[in-house]
Amino acid sequence: MDITVNILLTIATAATPLLIAAIGELVVERSGVLNLGVEGMMIMGAVGGFGATYLTGSPWIGLLAAIAMGAVFSLLFAVMTLSLATNQVATGLSLTLLGLGLSGMMGTSFVGQPGERLPNLDIPGLTSIPVIGRLLFGQDPIFYISIALTAAVMWFLFKTRTGLTLRSIGDSHTSAHALGIHVIRYRYLAVIFGGACAGLAGGHLSLVYTPQWVENMTAGRGWIALALVVFASWRPWRVLAGAYIFGAVWIGQLHAQAFGIPVPSQFLSSLPYLATVVVLVLISRNKRLTMMNTPASLGQPFVPDR
């Protein structure tokens, strides 16, 4: 029983950063913007979170720093693609390349330094309930944020007027503009929200998952988050499901390596990436489903006509 609980807990820990980054990107893409810089914003969040914790000694300040780092870094993308109407694919790529370089440079002195982990929730009486206690009341704070965030985004997108406006911008920015909606302003806010989420996801890696700084520690998670959004056909609850499936794959291959299964560890390590490809193929085979759900103006630059 204890082993099962432990495995479930590690799956939740592996799924949380994927979920947060993907939920953020989902909002961005719903507004019609494709930000391929998730990996870059995430790694900046990771280095910012670790750095602030290292300097102040408080992982809570680190948490805030990770969010701020992601948001500020995404602003760079927003100015380029929204104000200067640059190609979103190329700009997103450059955000990732810049983030990987910048974080490596900023983190040079953090390599090998001991980190501080965000403490797990511990409610006297509740956390000690057998089995469900630790699952429900004993996880790290970012886990609860990720679940709350998913619910909040679900409510925001489908139950509020602002959410409806955001979705309409994603489907046709020209119509939205004609209705007098500030397309660019909405998109700025969406991109910054996505950046903050990616930063928080990176912070989870360097403050909870492995509380230390390792160069390139995101290891493609930002890209997997992007794939999750497609896999979920832009629906928050499917992102939640997808993130946990991927978390399970990630943890599964780690456990398989630890058990000494006679398969080379490199093959097991490549499973999450191969699974991403397979999942993308499965979901895109159904052309009608994809066509119906993809925000129609996704990735297209918009210059207001005056």
Added chain:
Amino acid sequence: MMRLELVKRPQRSVLFSALSPFLAFALTIIAGAIMFALLGVNPLTAFRIYFIEPVSQVWQLHELAIKAAPLILIAVGLSVCYKANIWNIGAEGQFILGGIAGSIIPVLFPQFEGPLVLPLMLLLGMVGGAAYAAIPALLKTRFGTNEILTSLMLVYVAQLFLDWLVRGPWRDPQGHGFPQTIQFNDSAVLPELMPDAGRANWGFVFALIAAVLVWILMSRMLKGFEVRVLGSSPRAGRFAGFGLNRMVFFAFLLSGALAGLAGISEVSGAIGQLQPVISPGYGFTAIIVAFLGRLNPLGIVAAGLVLALTYLGGEAVQSALGISDKVARVFQGMLLFFVLGCDTLIHYRIRLIGLALTKPESAAKLEAAPKLKEAR
């Protein structure tokens, strides 16, 4: 509070089209100066060490050519993809697979020597790269799967596969446990161009030939026209009878083959054996080279030399000033950012507007209209 407003030019600006890479480079230098100053280094000293000292002697120019060759080879292929609006960002993986496929002969059949070895290796390298690039192309044409994500995911798979090979079945039994293959025999090593002057090998010549050939393809042949039409308007291309699926395969196979050639040239020329890591991110840096070279093969040659210099400069400031060589990656990222930003000037004029002064847009528009007429 200021706001940017883009005003569409009647036609694309030839001036800014030529100027934009230089403008971007100048902005990168300014941002770099600020960065060095923040790191507590005199920017002038840093720039001398970064950009001038690494290319002040002949043997160093050879090192520059070694770094530029893979960047140019890969970027020339990518430029065809990006012109056709096809996003192959997995060149790093195709580079690795090219290196692996090309190494089959020297690693598994080391007793095979002679003048045939090298051409076969180069051919196998191209085939390996192209075959690996065919996967995202197939998935895109057959199932409509997004090629950006699949080609990128395959990079991680390729890196892990190479890691397994050199630690497992292909490890040199006499290598004292180091994760590397046997040293290639002499007939499997790409010869140096001028052994007395420096290390530069034939890879650089391949890069120049590829650039010229692709330039001819793109500017003088029907296929190049097809690429451009399908890239700017797939609908128009369909009416002209150009097949989008065939184009996806053409672009991926071409760029994959060139990345594979770059991979085997690097392994056989600069390294001489397979190691767990054979590329300092050439496949990703080549994306920057392609854009900085304006997706034009001849521009890419120049851009490749510039980006190669950022690698050498990064190593130089690390040894001379103790700054992390990651500074090279930062320079590369900034360069791409600025070149994309400056490209906006080709199609738009930028107006700065003070937010506090603007009225509701419709009202401002009504007022502005007569004034515009007067101004004309």
